[in-house]
Amino acid sequence: MNFSENLKKNSEFQKVYREGNSYANRYLVMYVRKNHLDKNRLGISVSKKVGNSIVRHRLTRVIREIYRLQEERFLKGLDIVVIARVQSRDKNYREIEKALFHLGKIHKIVDISE
C-alpha cells in the first residue's frame, strides 16, 4: 500500500467516529474524516456479533485486499473506518467490493472517472 497505513489506536478510531461523516448500506458502514496528511489511513472493525475469529479475519482481509488493489481510485488525506455488518458474513469478494465502492461514491471520495 503506497499511499496508506493502518489506523491502530482506539483513540484514533474514536476521533473518526466523533468528527467524521458516516454512510451505510446493507453490508458495511463507512466513516470518513479529513486528516490533513498526504496519505490515507484505513481502519477496519468487525464486531464479535458477526462471527467467530475465522469469519472476522476473513472479512478484514477481503476489505483490505479490495482497498489495496484499487488504492489509487481513492482521494488522499483521509481517515477511513469501515465497519462490517452482520449481513456481510457469508458474502464473497465481489459483493463486498460492490458495497465498498457504493459507499465511496456516496462519500464522493472515489474517482468516478472509470
Added chain:
RNA sequence: CAAGUAUAACAGGUAAUCGCGGCUGCAGGCGCCGAAAGGCCGCAGGCGAGGAAAGUCCGGGCUUCACAGGGCAGGAUGCCGGAUAACGUCCGGUGGAGGCGACUCCAAGGCAAGUGCAACAGAAAUAAACCGCUUCAGAGGACACGUUCGGGAGACGGACAUGCCCUUCGGAGUAAGGGUGGAAAGGCAGCUUAAGAGACUACCGCUUUUCUGGUAACAGAAGAGGCAGAUGUAAACCCCAUCCGAAGCAAGACCGAAUCGGGACAAUGUGGCGGCCCGUCACGUCCCAGGUGGGUCGCUGGAACCUGUCGGCGACGACAGGGCUAGAUAGAUGAUUACCCAACGACAUAACCCGGCUUAUCGUUAUGCUUGUAUU
C-alpha cells in the same frame, strides 16, 4: 454383496500473478537516517496455524510470593494391578449391565458406624394385627334329634339338654392370603399345625470361617451361622483411604522519555513582581529516587517430531540415526485465473509451552473382526 463393529491415516492438490509476517544473505553504480552500534527501504533465498489451534474441564513445566515441622478447615479422587513428569488420562484384568455376535458402557469404597429424608396411596414405611384365618368365653338366631309339659294319641305350641351352622361383642394365637406402593419383614417347594410361621427340611440368596488358584480385585470348593444385623437413598450430611501452599507470561526480569519530587552546581544570566537595589518566584545544567507512555527479554530446541531395532500382551520404555519445524503485538495465510477430483469444499485461527479430556465436523481411505445372503 449388504449391514455392523473396532483401530488408524488424511483434512483439497498443482501452476501463474499481486499481496502479508519473521529469519538468513547482499558486492545496493560509497541508496536514506544516525557520532557509532544499528535502523529504514530495496533485492534474493527459504520458512509460515489445527485435528480439534475451540471449550478452559483436569494434570505438569516455568515465574513471582509464602514456607521449621505437624494439624484443622476446604477441595478432588474412589474395584484391582500397571504406565507416566503428573493426571479426573491411558493400558491390562475383576465384577456388573446391554447386544445373536464382533463389541460397547459403568462416579463400581462404606446405609451389617451415627444422623437425616421417603410426598401421595396404603391397615401398616422401618415399623405393624385393618380385613382375613384359627381358637376360647358370653349373647342372639335357624335347623336336627331326644326328654318333658298342655285335655295330649296325632298335628301344633312351650321349656330344657346336646350337636352343627350363622350373626355379634371381647380375649388369645397367627405374617399363609388381600388392594396400595419404588420398596411390605429372605425366594420357592414341602413337612408340621387349631390356623400358621426358617419352627424344621431340600435348592437358591445373604454373612462369615478354612482350604485351593491368583501380586491383587476376585473365582472355586468345603463347613458354620443366623435370616429381628438385614427397605431405599452417600450425584443427603457423613465415615474410611489417597492426593493437594497461592496466583498466573497481562507471571516476571531489565532499559528507561516527558511531567512531578529531592539535592547540588552555575553564577548574579533571562523573565515576572518592582521606579531602582535587596528580596522572592519561575526558567538552565548535572545527580538521585520513583518506574508512567514506550522499548528489550521471557518467546520457542522440546518430558518435542520422523525412521529403525530391541524389551513388554499392552499403555509405554531403552538405544541408534536424521533434520530444525510460525513467533505476531490491534495482531501475519488472502484475492484473481486455469486445470484435476462427484463436489462450491465441513468444523474451525497459535498468543508462554507440553500431556490429556470434552465438544464441533463435509467427506475420503486402509486394516482386523462379527452377522446375514448368494456362488464355488
Added chain:
RNA sequence: CGGAGUGUGGCUCAGCUUGGUAGAGCGCUACGUUCGGGACGUAGAGGUCGCAGGUUCAAAUCCUGUCACUCCGA
C-alpha cells in the same frame, strides 16, 4: 487472559439451601358496575422451569456436559 453470576407464564421476580403441590405483582380474556371509558369487584386462561444426559421410586431443585447473555479485574 483471568474471575463471578443469571436463564422459571407476555414483562419483572420468588421457589432451588433441606428433592414430592410451580407461585406473586403487573399485563391478557370474560362477566358485573357506568350513559361510555378508567378505577373497582368476581371468575378464568396462559409455563417443554435455556438444551441434552445421568443419580433417584420421584428432578425447576442434586451431578455432568453444552448454548446464550450479563457483570467485574488488568
